[in-house]
Amino acid sequence: MTRAGAALIAAVVWTASAAAQGLPGPPASRAAEAGWQALRDGRHQEAAAAFAAAIDAEPRDPSLHLGGGLAAFLLGQPTAARHALERALILAPGLTPASLLLGDILYRGSDIDGALRVYQAALQYAPADRTLQTRLERLRREAELHGSYFASHGARFTVLFEGPADEALAARALEILEAAYWRVSTALATYPEQIITVILYTEDQFRDITRSPQWAAGAYDGRIRVPVRGTTPDSYELERVLAHEFTHALVQAVAPRGVPVWLHEGLAVTFEPGGGGWAEGQLAGSTARLPLARLTGSFGSFSTAEARLAYAQSAAIVAALFDRGGAAAVGAMLQDIARGDTFAVAFERHFFMPYTDFLAALETPIDLVR
Numbered sequence: 001m002t003r004a005g006a007a008l009i010a011a012v013v014w015t016a017s018a019a020a021q022g023l024p025g026p027p028a029s030r031a032a033e034a035g036w037q038a039l040r041d042g043r044h045q046e047a048a049a050a051f052a053a054a055i056d057a058e059p060r061d062p063s064l065h066l067g068g069g070l071a072a073f074l075l076g077q078p079t080a081a082r083h084a085l086e087r088a089l090i091l092a093p094g095l096t097p098a099s100l101l102l103g104d105i106l107y108r109g110s111d112i113d114g115a116l117r118v119y120q121a122a123l124q125y126a127p128a129d130r131t132l133q134t135r136l137e138r139l140r141r142e143a144e145l146h147g148s149y150f151a152s153h154g155a156r157f158t159v160l161f162e163g164p165a166d167e168a169l170a171a172r173a174l175e176i177l178e179a180a181y182w183r184v185s186t187a188l189a190t191y192p193e194q195i196i197t198v199i200l201y202t203e204d205q206f207r208d209i210t211r212s213p214q215w216a217a218g219a220y221d222g223r224i225r226v227p228v229r230g231t232t233p234d235s236y237e238l239e240r241v242l243a244h245e246f247t248h249a250l251v252q253a254v255a256p257r258g259v260p261v262w263l264h265e266g267l268a269v270t271f272e273p274g275g276g277g278w279a280e281g282q283l284a285g286s287t288a289r290l291p292l293a294r295l296t297g298s299f300g301s302f303s304t305a306e307a308r309l310a311y312a313q314s315a316a317i318v319a320a321l322f323d324r325g326g327a328a329a330v331g332a333m334l335q336d337i338a339r340g341d342t343f344a345v346a347f348e349r350h351f352f353m354p355y356t357d358f359l360a361a362l363e364t365p366i367d368l369v370r
């Protein structure tokens with residue numbers, strides 16, 4: 001479910017850097033060029049440092065604030081990103097990539113009105129921009145749809161309904177999510193600052209979306225989407241599905257890209273109540289295993305049986321990681337990936353062994369079953 005999000009960010013990096021290079025104003029400094037290159041290479045921490053240095057030299061160059069904002073966003077720092085992008089738009093109100101990214105950040109943080117204002121202002125400078133027009137239309141529809149919403153006391157979650165609202169279900173969902181927040185964040189020692197939006201589809205029959213990769217793969221935008229018709233607030237399955245989907249949202253918030261699918265799904269299954277036991281049962285029941293190379297990319301093309309195996313194997317790898325270095329080491333690894341390390345480099349820093357050795361040990365099926 002992370003592929004579409006990664007594609008979106010890749011598009012923003014490309015569009016933003018291309019647009020910034022076409023800006024009038026002082027010639028791009030060496031630091032700024034290094035910053036854009038670092039962004040294209042996924043070295044987000046280096047990009048942030050390069051843009052900070054460039055801004056020191058040229059504080060009034062809007063493209064530098066755009067670059068700094070994008071780097072902060074990719075580092076999982078939406079507040080810093082928002083400030084940088086607002087600065088870019090004060091200096092150059094017609095800088096459309098800055099408006100698109102700022103609107104997206106506000107939208108992810110459940111501030112639909114704020115996102116609408118940003119896009120409307122941007123449209124005055126670029127009335128023919130199709131991307132802006134499309135996003136505005138989508139947001140206006142969504143704003144009409146979600147007249148009522150429910151926010152948690154911790155203000156970490158917003159629950160919206162597609163279909164009739166159900167207050168008891170909203171209250172229970174928030175309770176489950178708050179509990180999952182503390183359980184998962186504490187284990188991984190990472191506390192994302194974003195507000196996470198949950199959309200409950202009250203006209204869509206409840207089903208187990210956690211083992212059907214197609215459900216979210218189409219349009220993952222950092223929101224948790226769950227069909228809930230026919231479920232009740234005390235449903236154990238509701239708790240399991242929300243915990244699974246929340247883990248995805250947390251991983252996505254910490255490291256917006258560069259996380260292999262097996263790690264995303266493995267963590268999501270592991271933090272489901274009963275998830276580890278489910279995975280052990282699946283693997284104990286059959287000696288069939290998928291090659292690890294197939295677990296790195298999307299699970300979307302797997303048959304039902306293959307998908308079940310893929311989720312179970314992913315959870316078993318995560319269990320092996322927790323055994324070896326602890327869950328906090330996995331959290332630290334995610335933060336390094338966000339800063340721009342490749343997975344293999346981040347792995348070796350926190351697990352003190354070459355990633356290839358770890359994979360080789362896992363290729364023996366018996367080691368997967370604990």
Ligand SMILES: [Zn+2]
Pocket residue numbers: 001210244248264265268
């Ligand atoms: Zn999942």
